[in-house]
Amino acid sequence: MRNFLRSYPSEAKLLVVLLILCTLLAFLTPDFLTLVNLTSLLNNNSVNVIWAVGLLVVLIAGGIDISFAVAASVVQYICVYVFAAIGGGNWAIGLIVAGGLGMSLGLINAFLIHQFRIISIVVTISTFNAFFGLLMFITSGRFLYNLPSWWSKAVYLWEKETPQGWADIRLPVAVMAVCMVATWFLIRHTTTGRQLYAFGDNPEGARRAGISIGLMQAIAFGWCGMMAGIAGLMQANITKEVVPMALIGRELDVLAAVVLGGARLGGGRGSILGCFLGVALVAVTQNGLNLLGVSPYAFKMVVGAIILLAISTSNLDLARLVTPRRKGRE
Amino acid sequence: MTSAPAIHLRHISKVFGGVKALQDVDFDVGMGEVHCLAGENGCGKSTLIKIITGVYQPEPGAEIEIFGQRYAQITPTVARKAGIAVIWQDLALFAEMTVAENIAFEAVLGNRPRRVRHAEMRRDATAALDRLGVHLDLDARLGTLPIAERQMVAIARALVGEARLIFMDEPTASLTQTETDALLSVVRTLSAQGVTVVFVSHRLAEVLEIANRVTVLRDGRLVGVYLAEGMTQTRLTELMTGKTFDQHVAAQDTAASEPVLEVQGLTRKGEFRDISFALRRGEVLGLTGLIGAGRTELAHVLFGMTRPDAGTVTLDGRPVRFRSNRDAVAAGIAYVSEDRLALGLIQPQSISDNAVLAVLKKITGGAGLLSDDRQEGLVAHWVRELGVKIGKPGDAMNTLSGGNQQKLVLAKWLATQPKVLILDCPTVGVDVGARAGIFRIVRDLAAQGLGILLISDEVTEVHFNADRILHMAGGRIVGEYDPRQTRVEELEAAVYA
Numbered sequence: 001m002r003n004f005l006r007s008y009p010s011e012a013k014l015l016v017v018l019l020i021l022c023t024l025l026a027f028l029t030p031d032f033l034t035l036v037n038l039t040s041l042l043n044n045n046s047v048n049v050i051w052a053v054g055l056l057v058v059l060i061a062g063g064i065d066i067s068f069a070v071a072a073s074v075v076q077y078i079c080v081y082v083f084a085a086i087g088g089g090n091w092a093i094g095l096i097v098a099g100g101l102g103m104s105l106g107l108i109n110a111f112l113i114h115q116f117r118i119i120s121i122v123v124t125i126s127t128f129n130a131f132f133g134l135l136m137f138i139t140s141g142r143f144l145y146n147l148p149s150w151w152s153k154a155v156y157l158w159e160k161e162t163p164q165g166w167a168d169i170r171l172p173v174a175v176m177a178v179c180m181v182a183t184w185f186l187i188r189h190t191t192t193g194r195q196l197y198a199f200g201d202n203p204e205g206a207r208r209a210g211i212s213i214g215l216m217q218a219i220a221f222g223w224c225g226m227m228a229g230i231a232g233l234m235q236a237n238i239t240k241e242v243v244p245m246a247l248i249g250r251e252l253d254v255l256a257a258v259v260l261g262g263a264r265l266g267g268g269r270g271s272i273l274g275c276f277l278g279v280a281l282v283a284v285t286q287n288g289l290n291l292l293g294v295s296p297y298a299f300k301m302v303v304g305a306i307i308l309l310a311i312s313t314s315n316l317d318l319a320r321l322v323t324p325r326r327k328g329r330e
Numbered sequence: 331m332t333s334a335p336a337i338h339l340r341h342i343s344k345v346f347g348g349v350k351a352l353q354d355v356d357f358d359v360g361m362g363e364v365h366c367l368a369g370e371n372g373c374g375k376s377t378l379i380k381i382i383t384g385v386y387q388p389e390p391g392a393e394i395e396i397f398g399q400r401y402a403q404i405t406p407t408v409a410r411k412a413g414i415a416v417i418w419q420d421l422a423l424f425a426e427m428t429v430a431e432n433i434a435f436e437a438v439l440g441n442r443p444r445r446v447r448h449a450e451m452r453r454d455a456t457a458a459l460d461r462l463g464v465h466l467d468l469d470a471r472l473g474t475l476p477i478a479e480r481q482m483v484a485i486a487r488a489l490v491g492e493a494r495l496i497f498m499d500e501p502t503a504s505l506t507q508t509e510t511d512a513l514l515s516v517v518r519t520l521s522a523q524g525v526t527v528v529f530v531s532h533r534l535a536e537v538l539e540i541a542n543r544v545t546v547l548r549d550g551r552l553v554g555v556y557l558a559e560g561m562t563q564t565r566l567t568e569l570m571t572g573k574t575f576d577q578h579v580a581a582q583d584t585a586a587s588e589p590v591l592e593v594q595g596l597t598r599k600g601e602f603r604d605i606s607f608a609l610r611r612g613e614v615l616g617l618t619g620l621i622g623a624g625r626t627e628l629a630h631v632l633f634g635m636t637r638p639d640a641g642t643v644t645l646d647g648r649p650v651r652f653r654s655n656r657d658a659v660a661a662g663i664a665y666v667s668e669d670r671l672a673l674g675l676i677q678p679q680s681i682s683d684n685a686v687l688a689v690l691k692k693i694t695g696g697a698g699l700l701s702d703d704r705q706e707g708l709v710a711h712w713v714r715e716l717g718v719k720i721g722k723p724g725d726a727m728n729t730l731s732g733g734n735q736q737k738l739v740l741a742k743w744l745a746t747q748p749k750v751l752i753l754d755c756p757t758v759g760v761d762v763g764a765r766a767g768i769f770r771i772v773r774d775l776a777a778q779g780l781g782i783l784l785i786s787d788e789v790t791e792v793h794f795n796a797d798r799i800l801h802m803a804g805g806r807i808v809g810e811y812d813p814r815q816t817r818v819e820e821l822e823a824a825v826y827a
Contacts, residue, residue, distance in 0.1 A: 003469060007428075189446050194431065194438040198424045205422035208385060210406040212441055268426035 010262025014277040014310070018284065025288040032291055035160065035167035042169065045283045046176035047231045047238065051254045052261070052275040053183040054227025059258060060187060061220035062200035062267025063113070063120035067128040068224055069251040071105040072232030074131050076242045079233065080144050088148050091155075095175075098233035099226045105131070106225020110217040120221075128251075135244050144242040151233075152240040172234040179227055184272040186223070196220060200267025256303070257282050260310050281306065334398035336361050336495050336526040337382065343389040344377050351377040352388075355552045357545060359495070361397075362524045364517060366531070366541035366558070369570050370761035371732045374550040375530050376419075379497050383416050384409040397494065410436075413494030417501055421484045425473035429466050430455040433486045458486035462516055478509050478621070485516070495526045502531060503758065506621045506787070507826040514540050532761065533788075534563040546570055571763040580773060581797045581813040584613040590781040591663075591750045593632070596641030601627035602805035605641070609750065609781040614772060616796030616813075617785045618825055624805040625785045626668055629752050632783075633665040634658035646749065659688065664743035666736075668754040668785075675727050675735060682709045682723035685738055689745045712741035716771055733764020740771060751775065752783045757791060769795045789825050793818045801825055 005012045025032040051068060058065045075098050082097055083089040089097070105127075112123045155171035187193035199206040199216045207213060236242050261278030263270030285306060286299050294302075337359040344352040352374045359365045367375050380386045382394075384404035394401045396412045423432050431438075434451035455468055464482045472480060481501065488496050498517075502510045517527050517540055531537050537544060538558050546553040546569045553569050589608040597603040602624035609615050617625055630636045632643065634652025643650050645661055652658045655665070675684050686692075686705050694700055709723050718737045720730065727735065736756060743751065753772070757765045772795065776782055786792050792799050793813050801809040801824060811821055 006471075007469070190443045191438040191440060191446055192443040194427075194446055197427060198435070198438075201424040201426045202422065204420075205424060208383075208406060208416075208418070208422050209435060210410060210439060215441060264426070268424065 008262065008271060008273065011271055011274045011277060014261060014274065014281060017310075018277060018281050021281070021284055021288065025284070025291070029288070029291040031164070032288060034164045035162050036164045037287070037291075039167045039169055041283055041287055042173050044238070045279055046172035047235045048250070048254055048257065048279045048283070049176045049276055050172075050179045050227050050231040050234065051250070052258050052279050053179055053272055054224040054231070055254055055258050056261075056263055056270050056272065056275050057183060057187065057196065058120070058220045058224045059263040059265065060200045060267060060270050061196045061216055062203060063217070063220060064124065064255075064265065065106075065109065065120065065221065065224050066124040066251055066255075067105070067109060067131055068228035069247040069249070069254070070128050070131045070135070071102060071225060072228045072235065073242075073244055073247045074105060074135050075101045075229040075232040076236050077135060077139060077144070077244070079236075080147065080242055083148050083151070084146075088150070090150055091171075094151060094233055095230060098229040100229070102229020102232065103222045103226040106221040106223070106228070107218060109225070110214075110221035113221070114214045114217045132244075132248060139244050141244055143244075145240075147236060147240065147242065151237060154237070170238075172238060175230060175234055179230065180272050180276065183223070183227070187272070192219060197268055200269075202268075253282065253303075254279075256307050260307055334361065335359060335395070336363070336397060337528075338393075338395035339382070340393040342378065342381060342392050342394075344374075344381060344386060345389060350550050352381075352550045355547065355550070357382075357552075358555070359526055359528055360542075362521055362526055363542045364521050364527045364529060364540055366529045366537045366544045367547070368530075368534075368537060368544050368566060369547035369553075370763055372549075373547040373570070375547060376499065377550075378547070379416060379499060379528075379530070382409070383414055383497070410491065413492065414497070415488035415491050415493035415495070416497040417481075417484045417488055417499060419499040419503065421480055423472055423480055423484055423487075425471070427472060428468065429470050429472060429475070429483055430468040432472050432483050433458055434490055435487060436491045454490050455486065458489040461489055461519075462486055463512065478505050481505060481509075481513075485513070493525065495528070496520065497528045497530070499530045500532065501529070502533060502536060508620070510536065534566050534762075535790075538563065538566070548572055567762050570761075573763060579793065579813045580614075580769075580795055584610050584797050587611045587613065590646060591632070591783075592644040594642045594644070596628070596631065596638050596643065598627065598631055598636065598638050602802075605807055607800060607807065609783055611781055612776050612779050613798065614776050614782045614784055614796045616792035616799040617783060617802060618787060618789055618792045618799060618821075619802035620825065621787055623802040625787075625802055626754055628802070629665060629754050629783070629785060632658070632750075632752060633663055659746055659748075662747070662749035663752065664688075664746055664748035664750070665752045666739050666743055666754060666756055668758065675739060678726055678728065680724045681720050681727055681730065681738060682706070684727050685709045685712060685723075685741050686745065688742050692745070708745060712738075712745060716741055716744075717767065731761075731764065733760045733767065736760050736764070736768060737771070740768070744775070748780065750781045750783065752785070754785045755787065756784070757786070757788070765791075789822045790818055793821055 031037055055065055055068060078101055079094065079098055083094070109120070109124055109127055112118060113120050157169045157171065157174055159166055159168035187196060195206065195211050196216060196219065199211055199213070203213070235247065239246065257278035258270065258275050259265065260281060261270070261274030263274060282303055285302060289299055289302060290296070335358050337357060339357040342352055342355045342357065343350070355374070355378065357378060367378065369375050377386065381388050382404070384406045387403065394404060396414065401408065430452045433455035437451050437454065438446055452468055459466060462482060462485060466479060466482065472483060475483070485501070502513060505513060514536065517529070520527055529537065529540060538561055541558040543555055544558055544561065544566065545555045548570060587610045590611045591609040594606050596605040605628060619625055631638050634655040634657050650661055652661070682705060686708055690700065706723070713720060716737045718734050718741065720734065730738070756768055760768065772782060772784070784792060784796055796813060799811040799813060799821065800807050801811065809824060
């Protein structure tokens with residue numbers, strides 16, 4: 001317990017806040033704590049979590065990515081044409097193509113950042129505009145509905161009838177779980193992952209230790225791009241259509257959730273658990289406001305306030321409340 | 331020499347944008363030797379280390395031999411594989427990672443991904459710390475450790491890599507005397523085990539105590555290689571600076587002048603308690619003690635950055651109570667902080683902008699806008715007054731040497747026309763030649779009637795430059811000395827005991 005608090009202070013705090021919020025909502029509205037509501041929350045936010053774990057890797061490595069949501073849109077469009085060209089495809093091919101395309105777009109970011117030594121926020125704002133502009137120009141903003149049936153059909157992994165209706169878990173949740181585990185394994189249990197943390201923490205120290213900077217950028221942005229591509233594939237599965245402006249703007253929601261989850265904008269800190277909790281807190285808040293009948297126009301305001309509150313109390317040290325203070329140290 | 335040398339370098343030169351950092355330097359270190367690299371700031375010590383460890387490439391014509399093997403080119407990876415480890419002055423550690431991960435960092439290096447062996451890393455970290463005789467919490471985040479413990483982590487990290495040759499760049503700059511002694515004994519142990527250590531330090535006493543031989547560099551050139559035995563601090567200083575210095579006690583009797591700052595029963599819980607003293611006009615009052623004695627914390631209270639729990643501060647006979655350091659500056663107190671790089675100066679900004687930072691109000695012309703003329707005048711005045719060597723006032727701060735940077739910090743605060751000047755370790759990272767210059771300025775300021783509180787953990791520095799010395803330990807003042815009646819050895823024995 002004490003170790004958890006010390007190693008994951010932001011995550012622990014977030015968990016406490018989330019539990020309090022859930023308890024409150026459970027008392028305030030009968031619809032919140034139902035299987036139907038909770039599973040639909042999970043289904044609808046799986047895409048955000050996939051993006052979040054991708055972005056986390058970039059943040060850990062000390063960078064930032066604004067372009068991933070738009071990149072996901074680009075991947076969706078290319079996917080439609082690729083699948084048409086190869087005569088349909090299936091989920092396995094779909095995941096490989098979407099992941100691969102996303103990774104290529106991420107590698108473009110990494111290349112620009114490393115080759116021209118431009119900071120990542122500038123590069124990804126540029127590619128955000130370039131990707132989106134190109135997409136709108138080529139597609140003229142057209143919606144696509146002619147997705148292959150395997151892609152647009154919901155895949156139910158589990159379902160159950162409850163008094164409130166059918167509760168179910170769909171494919172995006174499973175993909176989310178795999179992405180979370182894969183990213184967790186990468187950052188916690190591979191040498192590459194530890195190098196990413198080190199590089200984000202102290203780039204000069206990492207360079208002196210012989211860590212390849214270019215490789216770090218490529219892995220971080222490549223991974224983020226791959227997750228973005230997979231998230232794009234899942235998003236189209238949920239909405240059953242491909243719309244060029246559907247995802248623009250989502251990058252800031254995801255970024256806020258990841259930072260809420262304890263990732264540091266300066267690099268070197270952040271966890272998968274934090275990502276999940278960060279997305280969950282924003283989602284539960286919106287869901288709660290919705291169930292309570294609050295105007296949707298107030299959602300953004302409340303979410304903004306929560307993020308401000310979380311960031312401004314991030315120096316509050318929970319571990320200190322549990323650990324007796326060591327005395328006489330300097 | 332009988333065995334092959336650990337390092338054998340010939341004709342090492344390095345040019346940075348036209349500036350010759352190293353010119354045709356030769357450098358030899360024997361196997362298992364403790365070798366010291368000495369020289370003033372900017373003499374090329376760091377550049378030389380960076381060349382040996384592959385961070386920089388030397389100019390063509392260099393010959394590099396490490397443990398008897400010739401290398402055409404050294405990269406950081408090649409250097410590490412050859413058994414070379416460096417403990418950088420800035421430690422190059424990872425603040426967000428745990429102690430164990432920092433120490434056993436080697437285990438996660440390499441471009442091909444592998445599984446991290448957490449248990450193995452912990453075991454290696456424990457073993458390295460045991461060799462140092464240090465106990466640290468392996469799971470603590472490095473950033474939560476005090477600087478002295480981080481240093482231990484950096485040293486332990488070098489030991490994990492099975493280093494045969496360890497460079498230590500100013501390893502003791504931030505250690506207490508006890509920790510320094512512990513470090514020096516570790517260095518001896520390593521040396522006895524056949525590990526070669528190259529030691530870079532400003533503290534000459536330490537250098538002569540630990541080293542077998544000393545290589546002296548000056549202005550990027552090799553001055554010579556000398557046996558440590560029989561070398562004196564004075565001689566070494568002369569070799570490093572090319573000038574002669576004689577150190578003598580500068581203390582004067584200031585008992586007759588009236589007090590400017592009086593402190594009575596000052597206490598801040600957990601930091602210091604019951605501190606009482608008077609600082610007289612024109613006096614240099616030394617305040618010494620080990621790191622952690624509460625010196626800096628006391629300075630922070632006097633400068634209004636933190637508030638005392640009990641006690642009074644009287645300035646010019648009037649009791650004062652500062653709500654912030656702005657109040658303290660307005661009342662006439664100036665504080666030159668210990669951490670010049672982080673707190674005293676804004677490194678990338680220009681020399682001129684740094685110098686006027688604390689007195690922006692004074693250089694505003696009509697309409698409250700900054701006046702370039704007044705700024706120029708003020709900067710020119712202080713640069714002349716303190717003898718700061720600068721290129722142009724518009725140059726970035728980090729183009730200056732440590733000594734000149736410190737003079738500029740002084741200028742910045744003197745421009746506020748203080749009555750009391752608090753100097754917190756003013757010579758950290760400042761080389762011998764520039765130190766003398768800084769203390770000459772301190773003397774002049776005292777002669778002009780300023781009360782100066784000189785805080786330092788270097789007893790010799792306080793002994794030679796203060797009029798009166800207070801010794802602080804465990805948050806209290808435990809002794810007062812007159813440098814004219816106390817020998818430096820007695821004072822050292824009292825403080826470092």
